Amino acid sequence: MSMKSSDNAPVDVSWIHRAETIEGKRVYIVEDHHRALLGWAMERRATATPMVLLSLDHHTDHRRAFGRDAGDDEEKRRTWIQALDFKSDESIRDALFHLHNDEHICAAIDSGVLSTAYSIVFSQAGDTPRSIEMEAHQAASAISFTRSGGVVLPPIHTGKRRNPPTRPFHDHPSSNGTYAIGSQCYVGCAKDSHSACARRLYDEALESPFLDRQIGVLKEMALATDLAAPLSDQGFILDIDLDYFHTQQSIAPVDATTFHQLIRSARAISIAEEPRFVENLALDASLRSDWLLEKMLNQISVAMK
Numbered sequence: 001m002s003m004k005s006s007d008n009a010p011v012d013v014s015w016i017h018r019a020e021t022i023e024g025k026r027v028y029i030v031e032d033h034h035r036a037l038l039g040w041a042m043e044r045r046a047t048a049t050p051m052v053l054l055s056l057d058h059h060t061d062h063r064r065a066f067g068r069d070a071g072d073d074e075e076k077r078r079t080w081i082q083a084l085d086f087k088s089d090e091s092i093r094d095a096l097f098h099l100h101n102d103e104h105i106c107a108a109i110d111s112g113v114l115s116t117a118y119s120i121v122f123s124q125a126g127d128t129p130r131s132i133e134m135e136a137h138q139a140a141s142a143i144s145f146t147r148s149g150g151v152v153l154p155p156i157h158t159g160k161r162r163n164p165p166t167r168p169f170h171d172h173p174s175s176n177g178t179y180a181i182g183s184q185c186y187v188g189c190a191k192d193s194h195s196a197c198a199r200r201l202y203d204e205a206l207e208s209p210f211l212d213r214q215i216g217v218l219k220e221m222a223l224a225t226d227l228a229a230p231l232s233d234q235g236f237i238l239d240i241d242l243d244y245f246h247t248q249q250s251i252a253p254v255d256a257t258t259f260h261q262l263i264r265s266a267r268a269i270s271i272a273e274e275p276r277f278v279e280n281l282a283l284d285a286s287l288r289s290d291w292l293l294e295k296m297l298n299q300i301s302v303a304m305k
Contacts, residue, residue: 010089011089011090011093013038013089013093016030016035016038016092016093016096017029017030017035017036017038017039018030019039020297022297022300022301022304023300023301023304023305024304025263025264025266025268025269025300025304026039026043026267026268026269027268027269027270027271027297027300028040028042028268028269028270028271029270029271029273029293030270030271030272030273031272031273031274031275032101032272032274033057033061033101033102033104033241033272033274034096034099034100034101034102034103034104034107035096035104035272036104036239036270036272037092037095037096037099037104037107037108037113038089038092038093038096039268039270040053040086040108040113040114040237040270041086041087041089041092041108041111041113043237043267043268044086044112044113044114045086045087047267049115050109050112050113050114050115051113051114051115051235051236051237051267052114052115052116052117052118052230052231052235052236052237053105053108053114053116053117053118053236053237053239054118054119054120054218054230054231054236054237054238054239054262054266055105055117055118055119055120055239055240055241056119056120056205056238056239056240056241056244057119057120057121057239057240057241057243057244058121058122058123058241058243058244058246058277058281059102059121059123059241059243059277060102060119060121060123060124060128060178060180061101061102061103061104061105061119061241062102062105062106062117062119062128062176062178062180063100063102063103063106064077064103064106064176065077065080065081065084065099065103065104065106065107065110066080066081066098066099066103066107067103068100068103069098069099069100070098080095080098081107081110081111083095084107084110084111085111086111086112086113095107101272101274105117105119105178106176106178109176109177109178114177114237115177116174116177116178116179116222116230117177117178117179118179118180118181118218118221118222118230119178119179119180119181120181120183120211120214120215120218121180121181121182121183122183122201122202122244122246124180124182124183125182125183125184126182126184127171127179127180127181127182127217127221128174128178128179128180128182129171129172129173129174129175129179130172131169131170131171131172131220132169132170132171132172133165133169133170134164134165134169135172136165137164137165167216167217167220168220169220170223170224171220171221171223171224172224173224174224179218179221181214181217181218181221183201183214185197185201186200186201186203186204186210187204187207187209187210187213189201198246198283199246199247199283202245202246202247202250202283203247203249203250204250205244205245205246205250205251205253206250206251206253206256206259206299207253207254207255207256208253208255208256208257208258208259209255211258211259211262212258215231215258218230218231231262231265235267236265236266236267237266237267237268237269237270238262238263238266238268238269238270239269239270239271239272240269240270240271240272240296241271241272241274241277242271242272242273242274242278242289242292242293242296243272243274243277243278243280243281245278245287245292246281246282246283246284246287247282247283247284247287248284248286248287251292251295251296251299252295256299256302256303259299259303260299260302260303261303263299263300263303263304264303264304269300271293271296273289273290273292273293274289275288275289275290278292
């Protein structure tokens with residue numbers, strides 16, 4: 001699908017995102033996550049090189065660009081990627097008709113908007129790509145992890161049980177520029193089974209000790225691509241999917257120091273409302289994306305003052 005605008009007519013982007021400035025910080029708010037691509041592209045137009053993304057999300061959203069609509073037609077998929085021009089609102093708008101809400105990150109990397117994307121997620125326990133040490137450990141122990149109801153079940157050992165390696169790890173460079181930092185459990189948990197840990201883990205979503213731990217993993221991963229300062233001041237986009245929050249406590253951290261520093265350091269912020277996923281993943285039945293959005297905008301305002 002392609003929708004051409006009339007000559008010299010501005011492209012209507014009002015249905016794509018709502019742009020706000022909060023205490024000097026640019027914020028792009030979208031209903032569906034893939035629509036954040038436009039705000040990222042707008043930021044990219046003012047930079048000399050592709051940007052880094054830090055995403056807080058329940059899911060990784062690292063599926064290949066246009067994969068669903070193109071299906072097995074790789075030529076069609078490549079054609080759509082080549083047509084994606086971050087300098088053109090019209091090009092971004094047209095691309096959105098073929099993108100799904102977990103394909104936008106790879107689309108941004110493929111089109112030169114982003115160089116690298118780091119996602120802190122709850123949907124998986126381990127990191128992607130796996131480190132050299134964890135790869136060897138899991139192969140030797142024949143370990144597999146599974147999840148039930150959003151929490152990690154005890155690891156399945158089909159080989160000789162071995163103690164897991166400890167950090168620091170050495171990571172493989174990602175083949176497509178995406179990295180996922182998994183969340184096996186809350187900070188300090190030493191249990192073998194985490195089936196009863198979900199609420200406490202989710203409550204820590206914005207707490208400084210939790211984010212410090214996850215960002216420490218991110219920095220180890222960055223060494224694999226010789227990116228010494230992946231979250232340098234004004235050099236990255238902070239992306240927040242509201243389905244990252246599963247409880248009311250999760251968006252009201254006791255210690256927000258690290259999160260507020262991320263807000264201040266980010267070049268801009270994108271927020272995906274994703275109301276259906278928020279409701280489906282919530283532990284607190286009353287949790288809604290509009291309420292979470294209000295709380296998040298307040299967090300940004302407080303951090304920027």
